Amino acid sequence: MSNAVSALQGATYQGFVTVSEAGLIGMISIRGDLTSKPLLKALKTQGLSAPAPRQIVTSNDLTLAWMSPDELLLICDHSAAAQRAQTLTEALEKNHALVCNVSDARALFRITGSKADQVIMKLSPADIARLPMGEMRRTRLAQVAAAVWRSAPDEISLICFRSVATYVQGLLETSARPGSELFEAAPSSS
Amino acid sequence: MLTLTCPCCGVTAEETEFAPGGEAHPKRFGPDSSDADFEGYLFARANPKGVHFERWRHAYGCGKWFLAARCTATLEVFGTYPAQTTAPPADVIKKIKTKRPEWEGYK
Amino acid sequence: MSTRLSKGGRLIDRAKRLNFTFNGKPMQGYEGDTLASALLGAGQVMVGRSFKYHRPRGIIASGVEEPNALVGLGRNARFEPDQRTTTTELFEGAETRSQNHWPSLEYDIGEINDSFYKFLPAGFYYKTFMAPQAAWKHLFEPIIRKSAGLGAVPKEADPDRYEQAYAHCDVLVVGGGVAGLAAALREGRAGKRVWLIEQSAHWGGRTPVDGGQIDGFEACDWIKATLQELETMENVTLRTRLMAAGQHDHGYVIGLESVGDTRPGADIPRHRLWRIRAGRTITATGAIERPLAFAGNDVPGVMLASAVRDYVVNWAVSPGDRTVIVTNNDDAYRTALALLDAGLSVPAIVDAREATHGALPQEVKARGVRVLEGRGVARVLGRKQVKGVEICAQAGEGGAIETIECDCVAMSGGWSPVVHLWSHCGGKLIWDAAQAMFRPDPARPPLGADGTAMVQVVGAANGDLSLAAAMGSAGLGACSSDEAPMMPVWQMPAGAPPALRFKSFLDFQNDVKVSDVQLAAREGYESVEHTKRYTTLGMATDQGKLSNINGLAVLSDALGQPIPATGTTTFRPPYTPISLGAIAGEAKGALFQPLRRTPVQSWHEAQNAHWEPVGQWRRPYCYPQTGESHREAVNREITNTRANVGLLDASTLGKIVVKGPDAGRFLDMLYTNMMSTLPVGKCRYGLMCNENGFLMDDGVVARLSEDSWLCHTTSGGADHIHGWMEDWLQCEWWDWKVYTANLTEQFAQIAVVGPKARQLLEKLGGMDVSKETLPFMQWLEGSLGGFDARICRISFSGELSYEIAVPASQGLALWKKLVTEGKDLGVMPYGTEALHVMRAEKGFIMIGDETDGTVIPQDLGLNWAISKKKTDYLGKRAQQRPHMTDPNRWKLVGLETLDGSVIPDGSHAPADGYNANGQRNTQGRVTSTYYSPTIGKGIAMGLVLNGPDRMGEVIEFTGEGEAMIKARITDPVFFDKDGEKQNV
Numbered sequence A: 001m002s003n004a005v006s007a008l009q010g011a012t013y014q015g016f017v018t019v020s021e022a023g024l025i026g027m028i029s030i031r032g033d034l035t036s037k038p039l040l041k042a043l044k045t046q047g048l049s050a051p052a053p054r055q056i057v058t059s060n061d062l063t064l065a066w067m068s069p070d071e072l073l074l075i076c077d078h079s080a081a082a083q084r085a086q087t088l089t090e091a092l093e094k095n096h097a098l099v100c101n102v103s104d105a106r107a108l109f110r111i112t113g114s115k116a117d118q119v120i121m122k123l124s125p126a127d128i129a130r131l132p133m134g135e136m137r138r139t140r141l142a143q144v145a146a147a148v149w150r151s152a153p154d155e156i157s158l159i160c161f162r163s164v165a166t167y168v169q170g171l172l173e174t175s176a177r178p179g180s181e182l183f184e185a186a187p188s189s190s
Numbered sequence B: 001m002l003t004l005t006c007p008c009c010g011v012t013a014e015e016t017e018f019a020p021g022g023e024a025h026p027k028r029f030g031p032d033s034s035d036a037d038f039e040g041y042l043f044a045r046a047n048p049k050g051v052h053f054e055r056w057r058h059a060y061g062c063g064k065w066f067l068a069a070r071c072t073a074t075l076e077v078f079g080t081y082p083a084q085t086t087a088p089p090a091d092v093i094k095k096i097k098t099k100r101p102e103w104e105g106y107k
Numbered sequence C: 001m002s003t004r005l006s007k008g009g010r011l012i013d014r015a016k017r018l019n020f021t022f023n024g025k026p027m028q029g030y031e032g033d034t035l036a037s038a039l040l041g042a043g044q045v046m047v048g049r050s051f052k053y054h055r056p057r058g059i060i061a062s063g064v065e066e067p068n069a070l071v072g073l074g075r076n077a078r079f080e081p082d083q084r085t086t087t088t089e090l091f092e093g094a095e096t097r098s099q100n101h102w103p104s105l106e107y108d109i110g111e112i113n114d115s116f117y118k119f120l121p122a123g124f125y126y127k128t129f130m131a132p133q134a135a136w137k138h139l140f141e142p143i144i145r146k147s148a149g150l151g152a153v154p155k156e157a158d159p160d161r162y163e164q165a166y167a168h169c170d171v172l173v174v175g176g177g178v179a180g181l182a183a184a185l186r187e188g189r190a191g192k193r194v195w196l197i198e199q200s201a202h203w204g205g206r207t208p209v210d211g212g213q214i215d216g217f218e219a220c221d222w223i224k225a226t227l228q229e230l231e232t233m234e235n236v237t238l239r240t241r242l243m244a245a246g247q248h249d250h251g252y253v254i255g256l257e258s259v260g261d262t263r264p265g266a267d268i269p270r271h272r273l274w275r276i277r278a279g280r281t282i283t284a285t286g287a288i289e290r291p292l293a294f295a296g297n298d299v300p301g302v303m304l305a306s307a308v309r310d311y312v313v314n315w316a317v318s319p320g321d322r323t324v325i326v327t328n329n330d331d332a333y334r335t336a337l338a339l340l341d342a343g344l345s346v347p348a349i350v351d352a353r354e355a356t357h358g359a360l361p362q363e364v365k366a367r368g369v370r371v372l373e374g375r376g377v378a379r380v381l382g383r384k385q386v387k388g389v390e391i392c393a394q395a396g397e398g399g400a401i402e403t404i405e406c407d408c409v410a411m412s413g414g415w416s417p418v419v420h421l422w423s424h425c426g427g428k429l430i431w432d433a434a435q436a437m438f439r440p441d442p443a444r445p446p447l448g449a450d451g452t453a454m455v456q457v458v459g460a461a462n463g464d465l466s467l468a469a470a471m472g473s474a475g476l477g478a479c480s481s482d483e484a485p486m487m488p489v490w491q492m493p494a495g496a497p498p499a500l501r502f503k504s505f506l507d508f509q510n511d512v513k514v515s516d517v518q519l520a521a522r523e524g525y526e527s528v529e530h531t532k533r534y535t536t537l538g539m540a541t542d543q544g545k546l547s548n549i550n551g552l553a554v555l556s557d558a559l560g561q562p563i564p565a566t567g568t569t570t571f572r573p574p575y576t577p578i579s580l581g582a583i584a585g586e587a588k589g590a591l592f593q594p595l596r597r598t599p600v601q602s603w604h605e606a607q608n609a610h611w612e613p614v615g616q617w618r619r620p621y622c623y624p625q626t627g628e629s630h631r632e633a634v635n636r637e638i639t640n641t642r643a644n645v646g647l648l649d650a651s652t653l654g655k656i657v658v659k660g661p662d663a664g665r666f667l668d669m670l671y672t673n674m675m676s677t678l679p680v681g682k683c684r685y686g687l688m689c690n691e692n693g694f695l696m697d698d699g700v701v702a703r704l705s706e707d708s709w710l711c712h713t714t715s716g717g718a719d720h721i722h723g724w725m726e727d728w729l730q731c732e733w734w735d736w737k738v739y740t741a742n743l744t745e746q747f748a749q750i751a752v753v754g755p756k757a758r759q760l761l762e763k764l765g766g767m768d769v770s771k772e773t774l775p776f777m778q779w780l781e782g783s784l785g786g787f788d789a790r791i792c793r794i795s796f797s798g799e800l801s802y803e804i805a806v807p808a809s810q811g812l813a814l815w816k817k818l819v820t821e822g823k824d825l826g827v828m829p830y831g832t833e834a835l836h837v838m839r840a841e842k843g844f845i846m847i848g849d850e851t852d853g854t855v856i857p858q859d860l861g862l863n864w865a866i867s868k869k870k871t872d873y874l875g876k877r878a879q880q881r882p883h884m885t886d887p888n889r890w891k892l893v894g895l896e897t898l899d900g901s902v903i904p905d906g907s908h909a910p911a912d913g914y915n916a917n918g919q920r921n922t923q924g925r926v927t928s929t930y931y932s933p934t935i936g937k938g939i940a941m942g943l944v945l946n947g948p949d950r951m952g953e954v955i956e957f958t959g960e961g962e963a964m965i966k967a968r969i970t971d972p973v974f975f976d977k978d979g980e981k982q983n984v
């Protein structure tokens, strides 16, 4: 849809790491019994399997994250999200489940650089150094909720609510200002 | 500031990632209940110095409510457990008894 | 006079000279200096005046315990008072000013206070400024305010940056002295994730000055080797200039890091507040030397013995040419050795003990220094600088035996372990009589989350004062000179008469003397906490680091009880002051709090909307056009909406989807009316109460399908109501099959309101929005002008109204399209104030106006929205209570002023008589009040006693000042009572 814009339309800041809003991203919230056969089957038809608690897995451009014991988040192309949500809803029609397109309720940021961890260390009480690849941590970023995960080596992805995207961009920029590095290199998690 | 482990997602986090919800295991009294029962449900809350059971929500995490057994004097956390129960589970009770032999037990 | 020595100085780099000023006078120091060492090196012994008596004061200490040598640092916006010269690192261009004097440090009017010391004892202010009450406001308070406060307050906003960071570790070692290094090494080798933090810029603590051997190496070599090994460990983080301010529950430690203090104006943070979560804390915070209480112990040039040798060894600064050492222990003899090694003179050592046989005294005696045993200092001679000391028998009353000329006095009354971090969270102390100090009681540690000890103490902080003892507990061999036992001395001489006690200072910063504490005891202050507050002992910015033990020893003596019976005051964070900027961190300016933005926010900003805060949202209050006042804008927006068509950004409205086989049953419990019977495709207004029966939220519910509903909540209530739903589903009815999703932010919602609303939607096209297809209180989905839309025909204004929800990403585009397409129809945006006035004209209640947490729906005439059929809903039981069914509860009515004016917000309607508190009785109050451009006069809603039964009656409301406003009680619906406009 040509009318669609993301919260910050790709705003980017270059500090001791690069902070950028990732533009339009599709996100689908799936609530249901994560062990039930129909739900697993519905995921399977999309080429997905349910991740273990706190895990986030990517395959074929689709990312699926465990959000809570009865909720998953499917990350996909923005343009495909509505249709995908509809397909899942129909597949689960006879089951107790709730599938919602939440693409526009969120904003996605990427923090790129070898010191990406340090930006999160300034804002979240989570032990980011111990966050392994493949795990999502839902946490607090200053005064708002956020979820973070390692989406690539030296890259952290972060999801927050759309309405606070400007606030979050401000937090990330402030924390990434040159001269405010916490360490020369990343502190060890060991 | 406390740290708690959410039994729903397994994350250990600091207090600012949770929201407190008062005493655990309230028993709801609705229409047709006596004045005394309703008053107890709505207003009477234990405020012990010592073993206490509390409601917490993993507000900045998985969003789930859970319950915690904690000593209000030393802040020792005996355990956390899912909210879908009307009384503390046996293993939590046992752990508290071991650590606080003088504790009168869950009422 | 103090001076810089030509050789030595382990911390300074003589190749790097730094310029600074003191009271405008240019001075020079070296890189590696503190302000204190630079001032002493430049010959500045007197650096300030005391707070109460304005006595000349000099530098006493060399670390955080310094009570006197505080200066104002910097200028203009970067000026900051009360900076400790002993811990502030010197930097090029530093501007420093002394404090507590007028007009100058040398000639101070306030010094007259010192001549009246007998009339300014402890409790002077409490006793003097009693009555009359009126004198407080005009006389006492202005005087006290003028003399209160330490240093000057900066007047401009702080231009510096501050930030915070979180750290996690298994073991946090606080203190980079040898005990801390040894602890970090042990934990690091064991593979633990270790943080080792040190408040100063240097590792090794006192040991490089005091010397000794560790593990077979010279101490300095051991420190170097240990640091090298620690630096290679990936699991160990080393950090200097990071002070642990407080140990809190469950291993939470706050630390303050100095990042940019020596580079003012640089584009880096000034301070960083660390929030460290440690599995265990090992405090290796050392010990602080105690002063001795003798007359004139505050004269500039009287210093702690350890500080004197620090200045000599670390910074090559001689505090004086001739230093008399006054002590009750062997450790102070190290100062004599350091002075002698530097070629300075030690005319005598005055030792309170009757005999001195320890290795250190022997060594000093062997170098020809006179040691006067069983002696004390009767008084210090000199006022702005030590000129000499009168020696007396320690056991006597101060009769002078001889006078020794000197320009420096090095005193040592023993050492006190730094137990702050141990004590902050409940660690208990025991009295160590042999060393006359409190030290941590290992049997009563502070407990962590698992109920085990979360803090350990090592080294001097644990009372292991000697190097051998400190390192022995770390399992390392170490040796230093053996020390003979010390002798507690709390007053010198022991039988000092009042004249001497009046000049024997305990708390230098707050000018508390031995005589003050004794007076407090005589006046009945027995608790150490009360004495502290009465005398202000230990209440200054140094928090009594030098004074507390001496003070409570004097108190114990006066009360005739042992010191442990008196106990200590409570140790509270922070250990040393931390900047307010660091506490605020990033949360200032635009980041002070999150401001939530709707998808249309940028458009509102471009229109210069006037804002109204609603929760964390900022909603347009109105859109003033050029030359328009806010009120004129609101009136225009209302009139236009009622005549043509208006647009409201309603995106902030809560939108929660509730789905599942039990969703209908669940909503019937949540809402006071029936939602399970709502047909698919239709909308129904509903009320939510809490279990106390009070109205909490309201909104329109749309039934989306057989098993799903969309619940609209108030703008401020979305998160709360979603949490409320989840609470009941997770904690009470967990076997009910219901899922919820808070989709508030997924959708932009735009209300198109007014008689031409349908025309506007028809211009966009794509959906049939006729009365037949989309009647009032129904919804439709479709493609509206190319937008994926859900349209609810609901109205909060009484007009023909469509609320259009589209995905948030399309919200701005739809808004712009409506503005463009609606131009011919006279479309204008309207803000929250127009919304409020229009809903009031229609008698619609607003949560937060008509409700305040004590109002039930029945009070508001909303009985029609309360199901009589349901056996239960949240709040039903509470609404059955006698007070809730009392016929005399105030009820909602409309109010029309007789003169057309607007009743002020919050007005009450007085009734006859007075209540038990002598206040006027009331019979009602206003809940909403506006000027209605539609009606052309002031309208209001209010809660009035028996209101609905008093239609037409005129009652009076309080106006501005004494004026009363007459208003007629009416139906709350002022406009279009039959709803013809919204039903078209």
Ligand SMILES: [Zn+2]
Residues within 6 Å of the ligand: B006, B007, B008, B009, B010, B011, B058, B061, B062, B063, B064
């Ligand atoms: Zn959780």
